[in-house]
Amino acid sequence: MRRQLRPTDVKRLNRTWRRSTGNRLALILESVTGPFNVGSIFRSAAAFGVDTIWLAGNATPPTNPKAGKTALGTERLVTWHDAMPATEAVKAARDDGYTVLAIELTSDALPLHKADLARNVCLVVGSEDHGCSPALLDAADGVCYIPQVGRVGSFNVSVAAAIALAEARRQEWQNLPDS
Template structure:
């Protein structure tokens, strides 16, 4: 019978995945105004080891109390940078060595599972109601979208961000361990 992992086992499991991770992920958040959405994006980012978030446009202040209710303190584990314009955010990401990949239902966008997500990636997401701005779409190195087969036109920005971050990390992990001496399955946490 399966049981939940104990806190020590969770730490061991997380350490195992950190050892298998080489690529850096960053995020540009453009004009996300709803506190729940930004809080969810912050929490997901901290969970998957996103290093830097550039907040631009009229993105809500991460210090807003309702953002904190969702983020649950995870914003303290992230490097948050407020920049005036989207162009400045893209330049900062490029200066830090990231390839910028905007997540948007747009012409010339590749399906997420085919997008160029290798190496150091800065994903970029846009506003809840109108998505990424023309400046973000034109300044990105690549565009991607999340294929959907249901009868809903799009995902919530926080959910779309989580899917894109998980695919970026998962792609790296599926390619194999970053270190030749990564722990064997026998080293994975045990449940007693």
């Protein structure tokens, strides 16, 4: 009979995945203002082992009480930096050894599954209304998009961040031996 894992079993399973993970992940949140989106992104970031989050533009900090309702304390598990201009955030990520890839719909964007995410990568998501700014897109090392087949033009920013983080880890783990 199938049973849910107990907390001790979950910790053991997560420890096994952590030991199989060597690539560093980071995020830049450019002008993501919805506190529930910010909280959700921090929670996904903590789950996927993101090292650093740079806030850029007028991004809402995770200290916002509404962000905290969704983050559930996970903002303590990820290093984050107060908002700065987007190009400075890109430079900081690059100086820290990351390749910076924006998640955005542009004419030269690669489908997410074709982008090389199995390395130290900093993914960028932009504002809920307008996405990434032109200055950030020019500063980034590349751009990818999440393929969609439905009739909706885009994902919620927190969902897009989670999908991109999951794909980065999937690419890193795809050649691991079965456990």
